[in-house]
Amino acid sequence: MTEHVEGKLLIIGGAEDKKGDCKILKRFVQESGGRESRITVMTVATEYPQQVGADYHALFLKLGAQEVQVLDVSDRTQANTQGIGKQFESSTGVFFTGGDQLRITGLLGGTSLGRMLQQLYEQGVIIAGTSAGASVMSDTMIVGGEAGTAKKDTLTMAPGLGLLRSVVVDQHFAQRGRIGRLLSAIAQNPYVLGVGIDEDTAILVQSDALFSVVGSNTVTVVDASSSTATNVSETTPGQALLLSPIMMHVLSDGYGFDLKRRVSLL
Numbered sequence: 419m420t421e422h423v424e425g426k427l428l429i430i431g432g433a434e435d436k437k438g439d440c441k442i443l444k445r446f447v448q449e450s451g452g453r454e455s456r457i458t459v460m461t462v463a464t465e466y467p468q469q470v471g472a473d474y475h476a477l478f479l480k481l482g483a484q485e486v487q488v489l490d491v492s493d494r495t496q497a498n499t500q501g502i503g504k505q506f507e508s509s510t511g512v513f514f515t516g517g518d519q520l521r522i523t524g525l526l527g528g529t530s531l532g533r534m535l536q537q538l539y540e541q542g543v544i545i546a547g548t549s550a551g552a553s554v555m556s557d558t559m560i561v562g563g564e565a566g567t568a569k570k571d572t573l574t575m576a577p578g579l580g581l582l583r584s585v586v587v588d589q590h591f592a593q594r595g596r597i598g599r600l601l602s603a604i605a606q607n608p609y610v611l612g613v614g615i616d617e618d619t620a621i622l623v624q625s626d627a628l629f630s631v632v633g634s635n636t637v638t639v640v641d642a643s644s645s646t647a648t649n650v651s652e653t654t655p656g657q658a659l660l661l662s663p664i665m666m667h668v669l670s671d672g673y674g675f676d677l678k679r680r681v682s683l684l
Contacts, residue, residue, distance in 0.1 A: 425539040427582060427623040431589040431615030432516060432549035434633070436477055442620045442633050447481045449544045449622070450511025456485040458509040462525050463517030463550045470515050497529035506534045511544045514551030520561055522554045523578060539581055542625070552589045552615060556582045563599035568659035573602045582623060585611045585677065591638060592616045604642045605650040605661045611677065612640035628683065630674040639667040641680055
């Protein structure tokens, strides 16, 4: 899977600190080039692009970015407009806000802007996303599902942006009790790693497929690749999931994980 990992990703579980130390957002500015950084805020996911864009614009400038632009894409025609990539070309960091992850893939997938995003990533530009902007980073994303008991029929999944392969990300993880739906997601394809990211917590994924945890809470990695028992193909509506055994890692700030070898870095 590492052959697909080119640039850096900062995947944030939502509700990141914006008033205190702003540890995660400071790290994004730092990874984007610090005082030389040119950041593009993508508000495509949110229903309130002007307000959300203005908030992040002011915040990133306050945290030391040299230049911040907000790019709102409201339809696919705009995303295919000739020259729209020019606004993107000089970016050293791209940040996706929260909202609805299906708006991101639905409006950017297969467009000129979507291809430019992939090119920037391959050139080593850091791509960040919070909440819905986090879920969309992987090749398959969770777009809906009940918290609580793991049940296959309550889960909705869709293709993501594909910047991170063979991983499925869930956000607001502990705060919204989403372990059940993450287990349901990886049960459908046990080769895929499940990564649950708590609020005010992020993973910084390097080009060598190693990630480190940044923030105040935890990241849960669930690996079912060695499972020998599952009922995922047999479940009837409402039936509880069977998946055994699984390996689980719970990691906090400063600790890491090797996505290729599937081991924690302590």
